[in-house]
Amino acid sequence: MRIGLVGAGRIGAFHAATLKGLPAVDQVVVTDVDASRAELVAKDLGLEFAADVDQLLSSGLDGVVITAATSAHAALIGKAVAAGIPTFCEKPVALDLAETQQVVALVEASGVPVHIGFQRRFDLGYQAAAEQVRSGALGFIHHIRANTNDAFPPPQEYIPTSGGFFRDCTVHDFDILRFVTGREVVSVFATGANRGEAFFGEYGDVDAAAALLTLDDGTFVSVSGTRYNAAGHDVRMEVLGSLGSVAVGLDEHTALKSAEAGVSFPGGEPHATFMDRFRPAYVAELTAFTEVVAGSREVPCTVRDALQAFRTADACELSRRENRVVLLEEIGA
Numbered sequence: 001m002r003i004g005l006v007g008a009g010r011i012g013a014f015h016a017a018t019l020k021g022l023p024a025v026d027q028v029v030v031t032d033v034d035a036s037r038a039e040l041v042a043k044d045l046g047l048e049f050a051a052d053v054d055q056l057l058s059s060g061l062d063g064v065v066i067t068a069a070t071s072a073h074a075a076l077i078g079k080a081v082a083a084g085i086p087t088f089c090e091k092p093v094a095l096d097l098a099e100t101q102q103v104v105a106l107v108e109a110s111g112v113p114v115h116i117g118f119q120r121r122f123d124l125g126y127q128a129a130a131e132q133v134r135s136g137a138l139g140f141i142h143h144i145r146a147n148t149n150d151a152f153p154p155p156q157e158y159i160p161t162s163g164g165f166f167r168d169c170t171v172h173d174f175d176i177l178r179f180v181t182g183r184e185v186v187s188v189f190a191t192g193a194n195r196g197e198a199f200f201g202e203y204g205d206v207d208a209a210a211a212l213l214t215l216d217d218g219t220f221v222s223v224s225g226t227r228y229n230a231a232g233h234d235v236r237m238e239v240l241g242s243l244g245s246v247a248v249g250l251d252e253h254t255a256l257k258s259a260e261a262g263v264s265f266p267g268g269e270p271h272a273t274f275m276d277r278f279r280p281a282y283v284a285e286l287t288a289f290t291e292v293v294a295g296s297r298e299v300p301c302t303v304r305d306a307l308q309a310f311r312t313a314d315a316c317e318l319s320r321r322e323n324r325v326v327l328l329e330e331i332g333a
């Protein structure tokens with residue numbers, strides 16, 4: 001199959017290389033609003049290059065992968081859907097709730113498959129945790145602890161078009177929480193701070209945040225994250241139940257050292273980036289997208305799923321700004 005890719009930045013270059021290696025993919029065509037970036041990635045990986053999005057979309061594609069900046073997602077999904085091309089788009093769907101809702105309405109009316117890139121759904125650890133929660137093996141879940149700690153911050157220019165910490169970063173925790181538990185968030189209390197470079201604050205953003213969520217079955221969930229965790233890229237989830245508890249991401253690569261004498265676990269090299277941490281999940285995710293394109297599987301993460309995670313992110317942003325508990329019903333359904 002012939003797959004187009006829009007946006008040749010950090011994750012775009014990475015996804016282009018993954019797509020090239022997939023057995024179902026014969027050709028990958030790359031474009032970017034900054035043509036030099038797309039040309040470079042195309043040259044490096046031996047791929048085709050298209051001068052712009054319109055040229056790309058009219059080049060006989062079977063599917064398109066959108067890895068452009070978040071601020072461009074909604075318009076690009078709109079164009080791809082109008083062209084009737086099965087689409088994969090990186091999270092989040094848009095910068096704000098209204099635009100996310102418009103995309104959901106457009107996509108659902110079109111019938112064109114659109115898969116949103118929450119790759120944790122393809123991570124074997126999260127899948128195993130979901131299975132144990134759903135089977136009842138853990139009993140009732142009383143607490144969940146989730147964290148997303150980046151080893152180092154993205155470049156300054158990434159921040160103004162990112163949507164902010166909750167919509168850009170912890171939105172992954174909000175999505176995987178629904179995937180693991182099958183429950184919805186009913187209320188949040190969130191806070192955040194600018195502890196590192198001042199530019200986060202200058203864009204109205206934070207680089208460290210924490211939130212306490214309550215799910216519709218009464219489970220408490222604490223979520224935390226930072227852009228500054230030199231120990232390594234650390235993404236984990238602990239699911240604590242009345243009959244048992246499991247941890248996702250707790251292995252030899254966990255970016256944590258024990259303070260106890262004589263304890264050497266975890267002894268391996270911590271992950272440096274999200275690419276190291278989730279490489280197999282990204283491959284599985286894009287493989288799933290090729291199956292969506294081939295018509296052999298349902299969309300595994302829909303725009304409506306993305307809307308739900310985004311609502312929680314929006315609730316956290318409102319909670320942080322107003323320093324109060326926010327009910328999810330306050331955030332347009």
Ligand SMILES: NC(=O)c1ccc[n+]([C@@H]2O[C@H](COP(=O)([O-])OP(=O)(O)OC[C@H]3O[C@@H](n4cnc5c(N)ncnc54)[C@H](O)[C@@H]3O)[C@@H](O)[C@H]2O)c1
Pocket residue numbers: 006007008009010011012031032033034037053067068069070072090091092117118119158168274
């Ligand atoms: N799932 C994940 O783990 C994950 C990880 C990183 C980034 N992302 C998401 O991927 C997206 C890109 O992130 P990144 O880190 O690669 O950013 P980046 O800034 O490195 O790259 C973005 C690229 O998009 C291009 N671009 C912007 N507007 C465009 C448009 N209208 N048409 C074509 N190209 C356009 C830019 O020129 C740039 O090359 C973001 O939405 C981000 O949230 C997801």
